[in-house]
Amino acid sequence: MNTVTVKIRPEAEKFTAEEDAALRRAGSIIQSGGLVAFPTETVYGLGGDALNRESARKIYAAKGRPSDNPLIVHICRLEDLEKIACRIPEEAFHIADAFWPGPLTMILHKTALVPSETTGGLDTVAVRFPSDRIAGRLIRYSGGFVAAPSANRSGRPSPTYAKYVLQDMDGRIDMIIDGGQVGIGLESTILDLTVSPPQILRPGYVTGEMLRKVLKEVDTDVTILGDGDGDGQAPRAPGMKYRHYAPAGELTVVEGSPGAVLAYINRQTAEEEKAGERTGILCSGENLCRYRADVIKCVGSRGDDEGIARHLFAVLREFDDEGVTKIYAEAFDTAGLGQAIMNRLLKAAGHRIVKL
Numbered sequence: 001m002n003t004v005t006v007k008i009r010p011e012a013e014k015f016t017a018e019e020d021a022a023l024r025r026a027g028s029i030i031q032s033g034g035l036v037a038f039p040t041e042t043v044y045g046l047g048g049d050a051l052n053r054e055s056a057r058k059i060y061a062a063k064g065r066p067s068d069n070p071l072i073v074h075i076c077r078l079e080d081l082e083k084i085a086c087r088i089p090e091e092a093f094h095i096a097d098a099f100w101p102g103p104l105t106m107i108l109h110k111t112a113l114v115p116s117e118t119t120g121g122l123d124t125v126a127v128r129f130p131s132d133r134i135a136g137r138l139i140r141y142s143g144g145f146v147a148a149p150s151a152n153r154s155g156r157p158s159p160t161y162a163k164y165v166l167q168d169m170d171g172r173i174d175m176i177i178d179g180g181q182v183g184i185g186l187e188s189t190i191l192d193l194t195v196s197p198p199q200i201l202r203p204g205y206v207t208g209e210m211l212r213k214v215l216k217e218v219d220t221d222v223t224i225l226g227d228g229d230g231d232g233q234a235p236r237a238p239g240m241k242y243r244h245y246a247p248a249g250e251l252t253v254v255e256g257s258p259g260a261v262l263a264y265i266n267r268q269t270a271e272e273e274k275a276g277e278r279t280g281i282l283c284s285g286e287n288l289c290r291y292r293a294d295v296i297k298c299v300g301s302r303g304d305d306e307g308i309a310r311h312l313f314a315v316l317r318e319f320d321d322e323g324v325t326k327i328y329a330e331a332f333d334t335a336g337l338g339q340a341i342m343n344r345l346l347k348a349a350g351h352r353i354v355k356l
Helices: 017-031 053-063 078-084 090-099 133-141 162-169 208-212 258-274 285-290 305-321 338-348
Strands: 004-007 036-039 044-049 072-074 104-110 124-128 175-178 189-192 199-202 250-255 279-284 295-300 326-330 353-355
Touching: 017 036, 017 044, 017 133, 017 175, 036 133, 036 162, 044 053, 044 133, 044 162, 078 090, 078 124, 090 104, 162 175, 162 305, 250 258, 250 338, 258 279, 258 285, 258 326, 279 285, 279 305, 285 295, 295 305, 305 338
Parallel strands: 004 175, 036 175, 072 124, 104 189, 250 326, 250 353, 279 295, 279 326
Antiparallel strands: 036 044, 104 124, 189 199
8 A cells, every 4th residue: 555645734724725635635535444644633643434344444453453442533513422422411511612622532422323343342432523623624524523543553652743653654554644743742631421420531631620620520540540451351441451652662660759760760771781772761851961871862841741741752752763772761740741641651661660
């Protein structure tokens, strides 16, 4: 398969005739059962027709993704929600008013319109209404219902640039829409509204604090910062069960006081280098000049959690680009997006963490 890449300007107020034609062509590919990768405000998604069971199978095959790992259905009109979800609680509409379009996914009971292949065999469906203008136009041209997990090979860091989509998906999908770097850099928050009180299954840009301003009560799944993998249970939402976001090199997260973390990481990288490993460190800007390793990557300042989130996956990919085999990362317990950042880091490390 020849994977075609087209560029769309993300900053322009209006699409040119050529850009609109490219998006129409991409929509036709999806309606015909093909796959198109496209930018959203969170990460790049791998889109297929959410109502076509064969398209869902193609997504799983292209990603090498386990078929019991549910896909998120992306919509572009709020009124379409009731076509794919039923028994929708009133809280869902309050959440939609507050956070849609935007980086929040709701889990609801599905209708018969959604095939089980899309939902990983579950009787629930994960639904999102993205705010990205390229994504919105593509979804409309695709028929209104696009299943789109992140556009990476299963287990790899989610792509925040089109070049990393091409790295993983070249020859596997029909088209890549290059809309530049995405804005947020972490996948959407997932909120399960089939339970009471609603429960956060994956942290993201929309935090529990933000949700509690709309809902009376919101719980958080206890496995978000623990190792919930390998328990033999079907995942309730995308990304809950399997290892994700992992670079090729072995990643270890180190948690503790700044001085202890600094000393431990420098000691470990020195030993790893003696053993012939190519070492890397993922750190905050505050400590950048105090580390020693073959490759040192600053993911941002601890005072800017949105910046850390936006750069995290790209930095993990850059370690691969530079052939790093052993990576040590500072823990990030920042306010705001700290939980979401740590969730991704721990999954990338396979929950390999050193607590000092």
